[in-house]
Amino acid sequence: MRVASLVSYEQALERYDPVLGLEVHVELDTVSKMFCGCPTGFGAAPNAQVCPVCLGLPGALPVLNERAVESAIRIGLALNCTVAVECRFARKNYFYPDMPKNFQTSQYDEPIAFDGWTEVEVDGRSYRIEIERAHMEEDTGKSLHVGGATGRIHGAHHSLVDYNRAGIPLIEIVTRPIVGTGALAPVVARAYVAHLRELLVALAVSDVRMEQGSLRCDANVSLRPGPDAPLGTRTETKNVNSLRSVERAVRYEICRQASVLGDGGTVTQETRHWHEDTGITTPGRSKEQAEDYRYFPEPDLAPIAPDAAWVEELRETLPEGPRERWARLQAGWGFSDLEMRDVAGAGALVLVEQTIAAGATPAAAKKWWLSDLARRANEQGVEPAALPVSPKQVAQVQALIDAGRINDKMARTVFDGLLAGEGTPEEIVVAQGLVVVSDETALGAAVDRAIEAHPDVAAKVRDGKVAAAGALIGAVMKEMRGQADAARVRELINSRLVTVTPGSDLASQ
Ligand SMILES: [Zn+2]
Numbered sequence: 001m002r003v004a005s006l007v008s009y010e011q012a013l014e015r016y017d018p019v020l021g022l023e024v025h026v027e028l029d030t031v032s033k034m035f036c037g038c039p040t041g042f043g044a045a046p047n048a049q050v051c052p053v054c055l056g057l058p059g060a061l062p063v064l065n066e067r068a069v070e071s072a073i074r075i076g077l078a079l080n081c082t083v084a085v086e087c088r089f090a091r092k093n094y095f096y097p098d099m100p101k102n103f104q105t106s107q108y109d110e111p112i113a114f115d116g117w118t119e120v121e122v123d124g125r126s127y128r129i130e131i132e133r134a135h136m137e138e139d140t141g142k143s144l145h146v147g148g149a150t151g152r153i154h155g156a157h158h159s160l161v162d163y164n165r166a167g168i169p170l171i172e173i174v175t176r177p178i179v180g181t182g183a184l185a186p187v188v189a190r191a192y193v194a195h196l197r198e199l200l201v202a203l204a205v206s207d208v209r210m211e212q213g214s215l216r217c218d219a220n221v222s223l224r225p226g227p228d229a230p231l232g233t234r235t236e237t238k239n240v241n242s243l244r245s246v247e248r249a250v251r252y253e254i255c256r257q258a259s260v261l262g263d264g265g266t267v268t269q270e271t272r273h274w275h276e277d278t279g280i281t282t283p284g285r286s287k288e289q290a291e292d293y294r295y296f297p298e299p300d301l302a303p304i305a306p307d308a309a310w311v312e313e314l315r316e317t318l319p320e321g322p323r324e325r326w327a328r329l330q331a332g333w334g335f336s337d338l339e340m341r342d343v344a345g346a347g348a349l350v351l352v353e354q355t356i357a358a359g360a361t362p363a364a365a366k367k368w369w370l371s372d373l374a375r376r377a378n379e380q381g382v383e384p385a386a387l388p389v390s391p392k393q394v395a396q397v398q399a400l401i402d403a404g405r406i407n408d409k410m411a412r413t414v415f416d417g418l419l420a421g422e423g424t425p426e427e428i429v430v431a432q433g434l435v436v437v438s439d440e441t442a443l444g445a446a447v448d449r450a451i452e453a454h455p456d457v458a459a460k461v462r463d464g465k466v467a468a469a470g471a472l473i474g475a476v477m478k479e480m481r482g483q484a485d486a487a488r489v490r491e492l493i494n495s496r497l498v499t500v501t502p503g504s505d506l507a508s509q
Pocket residue numbers: 033036037038049050051052053054055167
């Protein structure tokens with residue numbers, strides 16, 4: 001292993017310009033599989049979701065899932081792709097135990113969507129990512145190698161195959177080479193996959209759970225001496241299944257390839273495996289050329305010719321783009337550019353939006369998420385969204401303040417209770433006895449007692465030293481354990497000690 005001799009990332013970047021290519025497989029969350037009626041749920045007993053079609057039994061004929069085509073078109077449109085007027089499926093022939101037909105039904109020279117683009121933001125800079133194609137295909141089954149230490153086939157004494165996943169609809173989204181990212185290549189790769197994930201959530205076409213494999217990234221990396229040089233030989237690190245791993249795998253490959261090239265070696269075109277535990281990649285198989293698969297048109301499926309009117313109908317169902325969304329929210333909330341950036345920078349855009357939707361004003365929603373809750377998230381080292389306080393609860397706390405039942409100080413106590421899992425805001429208010437006393441009789445009696453207990457202070461106030469009333473207010477607040485409205489207490493004290501003459505300042509209080 002050459003690990004010990006790897007050059008540093010900074011050294012690699014001094015000598016080479018990295019180029020990325022990202023292939024993302026998305027499992028669609030259709031109810032049934034791509035070409036049969038089998039269910040697609042995750043976690044069923046092995047081989048409980050199979051039929052003659054997805055097992056590839058002789059004579060079984062596929063029937064295309066219309067919903068999968070619809071999702072493929074919507075994904076293509078969201079990525080600014082051209083949708084094919086007509087396209088076909090192809091058989092990609094290779095033998096693999098978890099692929100019972102010995103060919104994968106995919107698309108080859110006629111993808112359903114092509115020539116698109118999207119944009120990702122990194123450190124306030126926008127990177128345009130060109131999309132080469134988005135095509136439909138079916139997932140394979142899963143092999144389980146038993147008896148070895150690593151779970152890989154080497155060292156195993158037998159293997160089991162689960163075909164539940166075979167035939168689940170997949171969309172493969174392929175970028176063109178991504179150039180010009182420089183040292184930010186690993187971050188841009190991660191940001192792109194994160195961006196796709198958000199887009200797919202907004203489209204509601206996949207559950208995008210990377211840990212369950214419903215979103216997987218193959219990261220192609222190559223190096224060249226400079227931005228004007230031709231592209232170098234690339235490696236493809238397969239099935240990277242977390243955002244963090246995408247960033248780490250790209251970074252590792254840049255260092256590894258720079259080390260190989262720096263020693264006068266050549267990079268082998270191959271697929272590589274990513275090892276989460278050790279943070280390295282190791283060689284897989286050397287990369288087949290497309291012709292090795294002997295693609296040919298799938299004879300059992302008719303070409304797909306999506307009706308133009310249908311495509312336009314689907315375009316209408318697209319979620320708004322990130323820029324339109326930003327502008328709409330800013331206009332609706334009346335925030336300045338700086339306020340919007342603060343909210344987004346705190347990771348609270350969606351939280352503020354949901355808090356407002358739950359009934360809070362924009363100012364109140366921003367106040368809590370950017371002050372108290374941001375501070376608590378920071379203390380715990382988590383994103384605000386990971387706090388056990390929901391936007392709805394924040395709106396409920398604000399509603400209690402607006403109703404005059406609690407004050408801001410008490411609201412902080414309620415948030416403490418929410419973070420400690422003590423129940424709803426209402427329950428915490430009741431359990432902790434957090435009530436602003438608005439009982440005039442009780443307040444008036446407390447004021448009378450305070451005046452009686454501090455005759456010297458009362459005398460000063462009577463003589464016109466209004467500021468002296470602070471001591472009386474303090475005494476009342478102490479008696480009411482902080483649960484009185486201080487402004488109302490002052491009014492009651494004034495009404496007892498200060499003779500209001502028309503035209504004086506106090507008359508208006
Ligand atoms: Zn089936």
